[in-house]
Amino acid sequence: MAYDIHLQEEELKNKVAHDYFAEFDSTQIIGKIDFCIAMPHDSAALFETEYLLWAEAKAGTKKDIYESFVQLILTIGKARTFDHYQPPFFLGAFDAEKIAFLPYENVSEVFYQNDFNWNVTPSNHDSKEFRQLYNMVKETIEKNLLFYHFKDNNKELRAFIRANFKKNIKRVTKKRINLSNLTHIYQHWCKLVKPSINISWDTAKASGILDADFFLADVLSKDNLTLKDKLFVLLKNNRYILDRKINDAGLTEQQIAEFMDGGVAHTQFWNHYVRPPKKEYWESIVTRRDRLVPQDVRERKGSYFTPQQWVELSQEYLAAELGEDWQDEYYIWDCAAGTGNLLNGLSNKYNIWASTLDQADVDVMHDRIENGANLLHNHVFQFDFLNDPFTKLPQPLQDIINDEEKRKKLVIYINPPYAEASDTKTLKGGKGKNAVEQSMVNKKYKSLLGQGNAELFVQFFTRIYLEIPSVVLAEFSKLKILQGPHFADFRKFFRAKLGQFFVIPANTFDNVKGQFPIGFMVWDTKIKIPFISAEADVYNRKGDFITKKTYQAYDLALYMNEWIKPFRGKKDATNIIGKFPFKGNDFQNQNMVQIVHQNMIYNKEAGQFYINYDNVGLAAVYFAVRKSIEATWLNDRDQFLYPNDGWQTDNEFQADCLAYTLFNNNIQSEFGINHWIPFTEQEVNAKEKFQSNFMSNYIQGKCSKKEHTQIELFDQTKNEITPLVFSEEAQEVMDAGRELWRYYHAQPDANPNAALYDIRLYFQGKNEKGKMNNSSNDARYTQLIATLRENLKTLAQKIEPKVYEYGFLKK
Template structure:
């Protein structure tokens, strides 16, 4: 363990000498451990130190940590955040591996396993990578953890030093080479594309704004260049092909029935083009062609990806969805049913389907049509004439023989009532709304041409109301109305089937639910957040049976079964917890704080907190005084006592039944839970602190507190002298309910006692503030960085006290949790 006592710089230097001494060692921005090789041209000029030439060939980018007690996956996530924040992948050739190491271990993962992470929609890369407490860090950790666990190669120096050396010798090409060009691989093709956008794109003589609106994208010109030899594209079925000094776009039939070509030339006689491609070897090795074509989505610019809102369906869920279709429709369903994927992208949903005579795939972009046709020569089991360009939200159902876009045989199936009963619409439609997250924050604009400006929206918006802004809802409603009696197998967010904003949609969509499974959203590329995505099967020929919930099988990111899960459907009669608390929000005088009331589901629980004054977020806040304190503690406790997971992310908290009103033990548990929860953010610096649960004598403070409100309230609560249920509201009884004396439950008393020990220790400090709040005490011992409280403290005794308190708080939470369901705050 010779590395244990080394500081970080010394550790990096020593590791480099022990394992990487035959390689170049440098730094790229804040990636401070980079292993690379020199590229030397035929004149002997070394490009290694001339980073602007982009001829630095990295083999490894790594994150280093001194010491041994580090979560290697957290180190990887910090590195990924660093790369994403600095856009290193767009400035320099990506490496074969990224890595993370400390004084005990070194781990590697191939770059191509994580490169899709850098192309997420609406992810905030501007946070500090070293701050592991940010929402973005935790979000990225959740997104990456499973793929890191599955693909990381880990070596411990003590046990595996020789294995590590062998791994490096085998996988790191240390030959300096005398090549003047760089090979394009599945690791670096996205980087080459980013450079191509800067150098070659401006010289292509086309109006890109108009071209993009017509779904003619930069990616298709790049593929035409990349998959070429001697200035001629090798793939004639690409939507754009290179022909010497010009590009040819996909052929079309003009009004006279003649085949016409659309040509695009260069505005600089290919000067920039030739200079750019002189650096790279093209075409890539043929083993990479299918991968690069199949992942064209990684070459689509972020604004286009956001506008379209579509996602690449992972193969694990493609296989699972086809398994479920088999369970519902029978073993021979692929022979007995027709299949139409009307938002097919590049056809990855069709992988595994066997009977190509019965499969049709349509997609919005001509380029994707051409890619699918190309992939049919590489194993995609489709007939070329069953692949067609079709804008499902705008185009009419007109057969090709009558000037439309739909193949005649599919048109016959769609319009024949008997054949239609044997049609499966099998889709993963876009999950996009009319506005993006940027719109909500005021940094963006509505996405034009996505939801508002299409025929389906205009036709059905009066039926769907708010749901009409959701693209997936538009797809399903058009299918339901215009292709009746078919079967739908659809990937979607669960809000379609349970959310209050989709009540009108569900009232109109009267199909029979057959089967569903749900999986974590972050297993899909470009999807951030932690929520369930479901694949559900519906029979449109039968009416839905009345049920307050849908039952789904749930699977983790590796495809392992978790449990059966109920997802409850909200209807017009459902009252959520926020209207309930608003009826109780009657405090006018002697306000001691405010509680934020965010959207009533698990996904927004992080915003739920107790504050001295209203915050700046556009949210509801309830006022807290003696009359409303206990009820507010119930609101906070029932929302926070159950752990937020991806499975319960969209579960709605509801107005309860009446049984909680006479359960004094439950009320006391909630009161104590709120006082010692980390979301209690009362600060003495922002006004009088009324939230000290103890007396001066209890904590050993020789100065008087400015307020003894809370310790007196606790005493009065236990004596039955406080009003638990405020008067003058509709949802709670107007008659007086006796507040009988009660002792705290053992679990609540244990939390109270652990809190008392913490307060005593704090007041033994020479700089203790007599009016310190729970938040102040934690800040005192833990300190802060960049305005945020640190997660740990160097004070071992404090760490012992706060750990004990948190453990007892978890036990109290487990005592409260069953009551959340018993009293109807959540359905079970």
């Protein structure tokens, strides 16, 4: 938390004491010291009070917290407080935005200066004595300060207090570095230390020099000396050494990066941690360099760290596919190796090759080899797979690739990068997301790849398939290559036998947040079989097998949007009552498909389906089919398809879809007339007449044939309009909705034309960011909306089997 900069000093002290030191005694007043924290006093105890903190407090925000410490030291020295009270373990200083601690023992000798005039006013920061003392202790404070911002470091501050404000504390308890907190510490390091290093990071990144390597040099050091000399960057006292090499004269050349602030930020940051970590973590920390690489670089270079559980599982599937002795019978090349963790567990190092774009990753792997990694030094090398010629490969690997029989025994085993171009301009030769897709392979094969050329992992597979024929491709990737419409061109030429494979949640991989599946697939590229469908084993994030799922290509299928587009209304027609965007045909776009008022600007970059009197039933079927089944990581790439004709005569299904849609849309009355009220004024006791009774008339069959040519939805053979007949589940939804509308219209300031969104907003309100709150303080409303949602879930479950029966989705 941060405090109001306008708080008076006394109020600020009270709040800090309450918020952070409530378990301690903060009531004692010691001379003119602003703030005192002591262990709670035990009246039965005979020994004196144990003080933990004496601190200087300042209202507002004060940039130079060192001056606060100097004022506190002068206050203590002038009164010789340490002669009358047991000194605290910490001195401190704080204002409305920050707090800092300094072990008392670090400055205790200052109080015994014989030639210093302590008889001055501590608050006079301009006195000669104040500046003299400031210069005397500044370096000590810099080296030992423990600094926190109330807002940004709230969690860390509380942890520090828990660890160090204890009875009989002897030394500062620092946080130990382990595999669990490594990434978190790195993120803080980037904020606090990285800016103090004298280097242009953008220029450095373009040259392959990354902040992660500087961080590793820090972590694996003692007394500011890096303990592992094989790292790409080394810390030596107050500077970093990198790019070390021997020149033609046999002399060592190196680059140096120094601190712009003399190392103050660096020192104060590492005051919080124990360095180095336990030696048992060193190897794992080095291999986790991938986790620390910036995301854009990680994607471009293919440095996603493959979790060990999936590494082990993939090797089990490889053994099942190729035989138990596959490691002795096959050569293995990871051509997007990162730090090589995908190769962990492999036994025959003489058959293993690893290459990566980043020389620093090569250095890490070489260091791992010296610490026991089962790889050969000469089999690990730098290579840009999407740009470099194969003549740059080590000769033994070239020999394998160039020998037809040996090549059949080569397994390309990779977790390639998942970056893709940011927009359609890239697909036409422009520059997209960091131009990630621009490569030699893209230029050479983009006519084959079509829109699939935007994806780096597809470029990897294309070069492997076309330039290293007949190999086994064992790969982690998105399932777009099996199902994605943009990858139809890729599937035309990529013909291979797909063996056993499994799918897992993508967000089990480091720094992947999306809810979609990642598959591990083993392809035999010498057997030319087009992919049509295959069954995958499905594992949850814990590594437990949960089910099987069939994946299929949709290359000969027509999609749902192709089915619905011919029925869209004209934008400027007088009978338009809403719209929704054409946003893909798969579950990953499900949240973007919303019915909104025609005047509302929503997803304007997508095509719009305008809903009118004639097509509202059709729109309801489309909407309910897309929304009634929950989107999960597993069905994320499933495609909605052009249906068969069975749904056209299923009036109950059509009415179910309408009922579902009526209570799931995002219509808002502020944009114009609300045509979606499913009840009459009398049913809900409205205080005024509605602007539109279209929907209640539609449900009751009161629309004229002229007014609504498709009132019976899609059966045009009927000559008369009849009321819709709802199933039991749909009727329960209607009943629950009616009760909600009635309760809303009982409110004194109810809007007669309110839509469901308006009713929810009325009772739930908005937060400070302008978004609707998730809950309401109105108990009756909470009960009514919960009942409606529960009934909608039941109706959705009824609709779901029909979605598959009528071919909107395939099992």
